[in-house]
Structures are given as structure tokens and as C-alpha cells.
Amino acid sequence: MRQNSEITNVFIVTKDDIIICDPEGEYFPIVRAFNGQVVRISPTSHDYINPMDINTNYADDDDPLSLKSDFILSLCELVVGGKNGLEPVEKTIIDRCVRLVYQDYLADPVPEKMPILEDLYNLLRKQEEPEAQRLATALEIYVNGSLKVFNHRTNVELNNRLVCFDIKDLGKQLKKLGMLIVQDQVWNRVTVNRAAHKSTRYYIDEFHLLLKEEQTAAYSVEIWKRFRKWGGIPTGITQNVKDLLASREIENIFENSDFILMLNQASGDRQILAKQLNISPYQLSYVTNSGAGEGLIFYGNTIIPFKDRFDNSLMLYALMSSKPEDVESVKNSASKAETIVKGVTAEYEKMGGRIVTFYICYIAYNQSVFLNGIFYTGKTGQSVTAGTAGANAEKKRMNWKKMLLAIL
Numbered sequence: 049m050r051q052n053s054e055i056t057n058v059f060i061v062t063k064d065d066i067i068i069c070d071p072e073g074e075y076f077p078i079v080r081a082f083n084g085q086v087v088r089i090s091p092t093s094h095d096y097i098n099p100m101d102i103n104t105n106y107a108d109d110d111d112p113l114s115l116k117s118d119f120i121l122s123l124c125e126l127v128v129g130g131k132n133g134l135e136p137v138e139k140t141i142i143d144r145c146v147r148l149v150y151q152d153y154l155a156d157p158v159p160e161k162m163p164i165l166e167d168l169y170n171l172l173r174k175q176e177e178p179e180a181q182r183l184a185t186a187l188e189i190y191v192n193g194s195l196k197v198f199n200h201r202t203n204v205e206l207n208n209r210l211v212c213f214d215i216k217d218l219g220k221q222l223k224k225l226g227m228l229i230v231q232d233q234v235w236n237r238v239t240v241n242r243a244a245h246k247s248t249r250y251y252i253d254e255f256h257l258l259l260k261e262e263q264t265a266a267y268s269v270e271i272w273k274r275f276r277k278w279g280g281i282p283t284g285i286t287q288n289v290k291d292l293l294a295s296r297e298i299e300n301i302f303e304n305s306d307f308i309l310m311l312n313q314a315s316g317d318r319q320i321l322a323k324q325l326n327i328s329p330y331q332l333s334y335v336t337n338s339g340a341g342e343g344l345i346f347y348g349n350t351i352i353p354f355k356d357r358f359d360n361s362l363m364l365y366a367l368m369s370s371k372p373e374d375v376e377s378v379k380n381s382a383s384k385a386e387t388i389v390k391g392v393t394a395e396y397e398k399m400g401g402r403i404v405t406f407y408i409c410y411i412a413y414n415q416s417v418f419l420n421g422i423f424y425t426g427k428t429g430q431s432v433t434a435g436t437a438g439a440n441a442e443k444k445r446m447n448w449k450k451m452l453l454a455i456l
Contacts, residue, residue, distance in 0.1 A: 050311065050341065051251060051285055052078050052368035053358060059210060064247040064281070066210045067237060069230045071223055071254045073216035077367045084210030089197065089226055090217035096200035097213075099123060099229045100163045102150065105239040113154075115270075117146045119232050120168070122267040126225050128186045133263050141180045145171040165199045166191045195222060198229060206237065224257050228264060235271055238280040248280045255284030259295035269300045276304060289317040293324055308346040312338040327351065 052075070058066060059082055066084075068075050079086055087095050099119075106112035124142055125133050134142070149168050153161040169191045172184035191199050197218070213233075215226040231252070238248045252258070259265040275282045284301065286292050302308070313321060313335045322332055325346060334344050334353040341356040358365060 050309070050356065051253070051283070053356070054283075055249075055251065056082075056364065056368065058249055062247070063209075064249050065237065065241060066249045066251070067234050068212040068251045069227055069234075069253060070212050070214045071216060071227065071257070073214050074253070075212050076214065079210055079212040081364075081367050082210055084212060085204075085206070085208035086212045086214055087204050087206070088214045088217070089230075090215075091195070091197050091219075091222075092217070093197070094203075096197070096203045097229060097233050098162065098164055098200060098202040099198050099232060100149070100165060100168065101202055101233065101236055102153070102162075103236055103239060104154075104157060105243060106236070113147055113150060115274075116150075117143045118267050118270065119228075120146050122228055122261075122264040123225065124183060124187070125261050125263040126228065127190060128183065133261060135179065137177065138179050138183055141172070141175055141177055141183065145175070145180075159201070162201060164201060197222065198225070202233075206233070224260070224264070227252070227254070227258055228267075231258070231268065231271060234280075235274070238275060238278050241280075242278045246279070248275075250275065250280060250282045251285060252282065253285045254288075256286045256288045256291040256295075259292065259297055259301075262296075265295050265297040269297045269304075272301060273304050289313065289321060293320055306347070309343065310335055310346070311341075311343040312336075 055066060055068070055075075055078060058064060068079070070076075076086055087097070089095060089097065102112060102116050104112065106116060121134065121139055121142055124138075128134060128138070145168055149163045149171055153163060165187070169184055169187050172180050172187065175181075189195050213226075213230045215223060215230065218226045231250075234248070234250050238250075241248045258268040272282055274280075292298060308325070310321065318332055318335060321327060321335075322329075327344070331344060331351050331353070334342065339355075341358060343354060345352045345354055358368070360369075
């Protein structure tokens, strides 16, 4: 819930763009409440993001392909697997093919020339080295096989200020790959926003997953640093402290973070963190069997205990909470909102109007539903708002409250 509270605050008090990588499908209620965009990436989804996307501002030097090659190397490391990652000769082959695959696009950067994963696969097949054939074979399932969800050009417009990438349904095989590809998409957004002098907030849940493989961890740290340099504000979120601290790159993450926020910790994790962050036994008591919203903030060499009490009688609480009973409350209220919309639509159509579009922002708590702005267009194309009903609004004015009560 703490991250949802911060996202809400950022959305209200800043003009920053907010992007969320959501491996467990937990952020949908709060994103929808603020009319944000949820992009669902799964083997059965029709939302696609292209891991080969690049723009001319991708790096701050004259060679954007160097950074893109690092990303493709990380992607291939996840695809090929193995204890030792990619061999030096394999890295050389990938770097060579990356530079070849973007030649046409960089010569004439139009969308239809943007390469896809299949173009990289075809180039690998054309290389003479046996290592290239091994790489291509490992990539084949992601190009022609059952895991080809990332072998498409991007077909979603990411112009919304609040975007959530829901990758819950990717499954274990694709989840880390999905997180890496989302991270690269966010980097593209950061480069665009930098030119517009706009900050980009990026929230990465289950962040420890990006630090497990050596190449992927090194790339993620490099991107973390570049985010900060280019006006991005990354936030890593995890409940798996042991996995996070097991990475050799975690020191670089800590050194390039303004602050660390720690909530209640399990006994084993507390001991690891106490040693890693030099926490005294007294300070450790604030993350030992602590209540919701209680913990420690680390800012430089300063450690501050905090209590962040959020009024659970507020309507936002149900949207931000991850407790099963609160999540169920939101689902029930969403169903109720649908009932209202169907009823309003039926009543309005009886009166000869035609609903073209409507926008509902519902905030649910204890079965209450609040509708902000249901917009209609009458037969003559005249725009009207809640409380009026079509071309002849004066003659057909409805008692809006009575109608809603009747539907409920």
C-alpha cells in the first residue's frame, strides 16, 4: 500500500509522468481511478511492445547503438540462460548483429523500418560461427514458437501520464524478460521527456528479479544511473530482501539512491539489513513486528523512524490497499458501477438519445460508487452532461438522482 500512497501523492502534487512495472497485477485499481493506462502484456494479449524499439535520443553520445547493444545482450542472456551467461564470442556476435539490424532504420527512421526480434534472429542465422546458430536456436521459441509475444512492433500509444505495464500473465518463463523489456520502454520515454524538461517516475515492483543474472543486473544498474542523470526517478520495490542483497550490484544501487524506505522485516532479513546498512538494535526495533505504515527512512547517513497512518475511512484507502477484503470491495463496486452504466444507457436510449462515449472515474469504498462526468451526445450531435438528455434537453430533462437511485 505504501507505494500506492506515494504514486497517488506524485500524481496529485506534480506534473511528472508515472510508469509502473506490475508483475503481480496489483496496481490496476489506483491506475484506473486516475484514468491511467493499463497495458496488459501476456501470450494471449493483443497489446504489444517491441524490445527492438529505439529512438535517435536513446543515448547522450553519437552512438545510441552501444547502449541498445547492452540491452540486447541482457535480453539474450535471459534467453540463453546457463550458469556463466554469455560467452565472449557470443557477445561479439550479438553486438555485430545489433549494428547491422538497425542500419536501414537509422538511415531512414520511419516506424515501418523499425526492426523486430525476428530480424535479429534472421541475421544470427546468416552468421557463420556455430555460436551464432546456438543463439538463434535459443531465440527461436521467442520468434516462431509459443513465446513469441515480443516478436511484434509496438501497437500501444504510451502518451498517458500514468501508465501501468501489467505483466502478471506472462508466467515464470517470460516475467524477467518482460520486466527487462518494460525497463527499456521506460528508458525510451525518459529520453523523450528529457528533451521536454519533464521528469519520469518509474516504479519497479519485484525489483530483485532484475538483479539475478550478471549481465541483466549490470545493465539495470547502468540504466538506474542514467535514469537519474536524465531526469528519471526510479524506485525499486521488493519483499525479497535476501535475493536483493545477494546481487553484487546492490552496492551500486544503494550508492545511486537518494533514500531507502524500509517497512516491517522478517527476523532473518533484519539481521542481513542491520549488517549491510549499519542499523543499531534500537533502530531495528522500528522494523520488528511493526504496524502497517511504520518503518525507517535512510537518507544519506541519517536514519529516521516514521509512522505513516492512512485514514482507512477514506475512499482512496480501498483502492490503495492490497488486503484481500479491500481488493474484493473494489471489485464489487466496479461491478456495481457497470450496473449503473447499463441502467443509464437503457434509460437514455429510451428517450431517443445515443450514447457515443462515457467516462467513469469511480472511487469505491464500502459499496459506495461515485461517478464523475458521464458524457453523452444526442441525435443532433449536441454535447450534454449529466442531468440533461439529448437534443431537446429542456423538454427531456431528467431527475438524475432519482434515476440513479432507481437503478441501484
